[in-house]
Amino acid sequence: xxxxxxxxxxxxxxxxxxxxxxxxxxxxxxxxxxxxxxxxxxxxxxxxxxxxxxxxxxxxxxxxxxxxxxxxxxxxxxxxxxxxxxxxxxxxxxxxxxxxxxxxxxxxxxxxxxxxxxxxxxxxxxxxxxxxxxxxxxxxxxxxxxxxxxxxxxxxxxxxxxxxxxxxxxxxxxxxxxxxxxxxxxxxxxxxxxxxxxxxxxxxxxxxxxxxxxxxxxxxxxxxxxxxxxxxxxxxxxxxxxxxxxxxxxxxxxxxxxxxxxxxxxxxxxxxxxxxxxxxxxxxxxxxxxxxxxxxxxxxxxxxxx
Amino acid sequence: xxxxxxxxxxxxxxxxxxxxxxxxxxxxxxxxxxxxxxxxxxxxxxxxxxxxxxxxxxxxxxxxxxxxxxxxxxxxxxxxxxxxxxxxxxxxxxxxxxxxxxxxxxxxxxxxxxxxxxxxxxxxxxxxxxxxxxxxxxxxxxxxxxxxxxxxxxxxxxxxxxxxxxxxxxxxxxxxxxxxxxxxxxxxxxxxxxxxxxxxxxxxxxxxxxxxxxxxxxxxxxxxxxxxxxxxxxxxxxxxxxxxxxxxxxxxxxxxxxxxxxxxxxxxxxxxxxxxxxxxxxxxxxxxxxxxxxxxxxxxxxxxxxxxxxxxxxxxxxxxxxxxxxxxxxxxxxxxxxxxxxxxxxxx
Numbered sequence: 001x002x003x004x005x006x007x008x009x010x011x012x013x014x015x016x017x018x019x020x021x022x023x024x025x026x027x028x029x030x031x032x033x034x035x036x037x038x039x040x041x042x043x044x045x046x047x048x049x050x051x052x053x054x055x056x057x058x059x060x061x062x063x064x065x066x067x068x069x070x071x072x073x074x075x076x077x078x079x080x081x082x083x084x085x086x087x088x089x090x091x092x093x094x095x096x097x098x099x100x101x102x103x104x105x106x107x108x109x110x111x112x113x114x115x116x117x118x119x120x121x122x123x124x125x126x127x128x129x130x131x132x133x134x135x136x137x138x139x140x141x142x143x144x145x146x147x148x149x150x151x152x153x154x155x156x157x158x159x160x161x162x163x164x165x166x167x168x169x170x171x172x173x174x175x176x177x178x179x180x181x182x183x184x185x186x187x188x189x190x191x192x193x194x195x196x197x198x199x200x201x202x203x204x205x206x207x208x209x210x211x212x213x214x215x216x217x218x219x220x221x222x223x224x225x226x227x228x229x230x231x232x233x234x235x236x237x238x239x240x241x242x243x244x245x246x247x248x249x250x251x252x253x254x255x256x257x258x259x260x261x262x263x264x265x266x267x268x269x270x271x272x273x274x275x276x277x278x279x280x281x282x283x284x285x286x287x288x289x290x291x292x293x294x295x296x297x298x299x300x301x302x303x304x305x306x
Numbered sequence: 307x308x309x310x311x312x313x314x315x316x317x318x319x320x321x322x323x324x325x326x327x328x329x330x331x332x333x334x335x336x337x338x339x340x341x342x343x344x345x346x347x348x349x350x351x352x353x354x355x356x357x358x359x360x361x362x363x364x365x366x367x368x369x370x371x372x373x374x375x376x377x378x379x380x381x382x383x384x385x386x387x388x389x390x391x392x393x394x395x396x397x398x399x400x401x402x403x404x405x406x407x408x409x410x411x412x413x414x415x416x417x418x419x420x421x422x423x424x425x426x427x428x429x430x431x432x433x434x435x436x437x438x439x440x441x442x443x444x445x446x447x448x449x450x451x452x453x454x455x456x457x458x459x460x461x462x463x464x465x466x467x468x469x470x471x472x473x474x475x476x477x478x479x480x481x482x483x484x485x486x487x488x489x490x491x492x493x494x495x496x497x498x499x500x501x502x503x504x505x506x507x508x509x510x511x512x513x514x515x516x517x518x519x520x521x522x523x524x525x526x527x528x529x530x531x532x533x534x535x536x537x538x539x540x541x542x543x544x545x546x547x548x549x550x551x552x553x554x555x556x557x558x559x560x561x562x563x564x565x566x567x568x569x570x571x572x573x574x575x576x577x578x579x580x581x582x583x584x585x586x587x588x589x590x591x592x593x594x595x596x597x598x599x600x601x602x603x604x605x606x607x608x609x610x611x612x613x614x615x616x617x618x619x620x621x622x623x624x625x626x627x628x629x630x631x632x633x634x635x636x637x638x639x640x641x642x643x644x645x646x647x648x649x650x651x652x653x654x
Contacts, residue, residue: 142621174581278492
């Protein structure tokens, strides 16, 4: 297990460096002049350009800039925004809320998704199966911001069951989390259904039934457990979409999290915050995928020897 | 539970077991069977002798499967309607979407405008009709870009194997690590558009951003399909008979790579349209003067309580469009590979 973990982590290092480098390069190197537009409609004064070039090391070659940025990031120095505020403060204030929201959404996604998938896959073609298939397709077709706006107006404004906007408390995160988890939930349910149907035709399930195991036991113990690996893979791969979706959901529900900050920074051209926020979100995404990889040996003991 | 269909596909148990032992993410979900035409089909035996005409018979079989599905016809109908609206919006409304009268701002549905007016006093119905073009353009062009980039990289990686494969696969992993929406957001911040940017430039930027960041799933599908056929007799024979790699790929590998890629890309058009709308909603995708559903919805958001009609009409059009492509792609994929209804990670 230890070697396996080590290999996975080593495997991730080049991906991690490549991904963060791509983001850094897009923000700071691709635009001919990252300082353009910082001074209203006019050309920036030379003193300002000189100061900013110095502060952000814009004269260095790109790899040096990037290495410096990553080293600073690792040592906890997130730099300052164009207006002088420390980026770390802005982000640390907001990360807990976003993590809560994402965590809650993942719980919604996994729990409801797997239950719906199992209920549907147990009797392919049955009423529950069709219900799950149609409703998940409907959820998948509605973009997340439309879903968020609709949920807000129906459950928040008209029915009054949930707060319309967030006050930062846990209760006000429930509706946003359900909206955020809805799309990955649909994927998980469909994947769970498909894999379960495939697994229930396997020899070991038939043998279990022949030896007198109840259908319930055959499905839950022999079918579901074996179906969890593709589901975990999908859920982890889809976590990126969930993180990106949090940007939209936070905007709609006015949650003061990383996503909301990101959108505001995008509008204000604060590329320092955008770079760091996106980099951290991508790191989170990669970490979740690593965690899913770690989970495989637990779900399927055969993998331990791989 | 014991239908003939399920009994016939018992071999899948072994196949599933094999896949379980591959811990790398993405692999298990992207298994693409060599037997494209399903269990017992010609492709399943896959010998060199079977090749002649297998495509035709397979194609007919897929068509048979598709024809029987109502979802396929629903998807087709919506798609034809959508394309018609995108090409000749004038057929569906006599109104000018750019003609706005502030005096009519946010007026609800009435006699002269079925769906009312928006904040600027423009006809909501006309703007929704004319908004279809931008969405369809972005969806189709982004998908085309993604299929070309991802198809080339994936096929090359899968066919060549070895070092080229590991380099290209790492590259795919790197891009896969950037969630599409976040990546597109970053790319579009780097190249901002405003109201003075010509419409085609704004659209091209969104297409480019989506194309450059969204190709990873196609690459993985194409790579998996290319690996499946790489060592099969007819490919080896074609190489042994002196076929150049390009010719072997074109004549013998691509026919296996294209069907799963096409099925995925049909779904992807819907996904890209949704991402474009989301970007426009955030305010960095399409910008006025381009008429787009995302921009309309974004504008209507603040008046959700007082004037819901401004939001509902473009939202419904958007959802229906995404639904059409998803349904069509889903039925296509199911028809090509009837035994495993995997729904892949579409566009992130």
